[in-house]
Amino acid sequence: MADKVQRMSSEHGVMIFSKSTCCLCYAVTILFRDLGVDPYVHELDHDSEGKDMEKALVRMGCNVSVPAVFIGGKLVGSTNEVMSLHLKGSLIQLLKPYLPD
Numbered sequence: 001m002a003d004k005v006q007r008m009s010s011e012h013g014v015m016i017f018s019k020s021t022c023c024l025c026y027a028v029t030i031l032f033r034d035l036g037v038d039p040y041v042h043e044l045d046h047d048s049e050g051k052d053m054e055k056a057l058v059r060m061g062c063n064v065s066v067p068a069v070f071i072g073g074k075l076v077g078s079t080n081e082v083m084s085l086h087l088k089g090s091l092i093q094l095l096k097p098y099l100p101d
Helices: 002-011 023-034 050-058 081-086 091-098
Strands: 014-018 040-043 068-071 074-077
Touching: 002 014, 002 050, 014 023, 014 050, 023 081, 050 074, 068 091, 074 081
Parallel strands: 014 040
Antiparallel strands: 014 068, 068 074
16 A cells, blocks of 8 residues: 555655545645645545555654655655744745746
């Protein structure tokens, strides 16, 4: 399942594995949109393999399964990691290749 997660995240510049009921997932998605990036959001609770994908995300290093943010195919982390990068000014640097010209 980790292979599928990695493949999906590599196919999209900015990807968020999410749950439709997760307010932190929503907040991270809105943050990216406010920064000018339209992330691909995959709702695990709407996927028959969602539970297995969640377990794979934890094994890949997400301390909590959602939101799991990938940028350029690399795992950035969850809300804490994303917000920390944003507050340091580093998030926008990671997102530059995916911002509209």
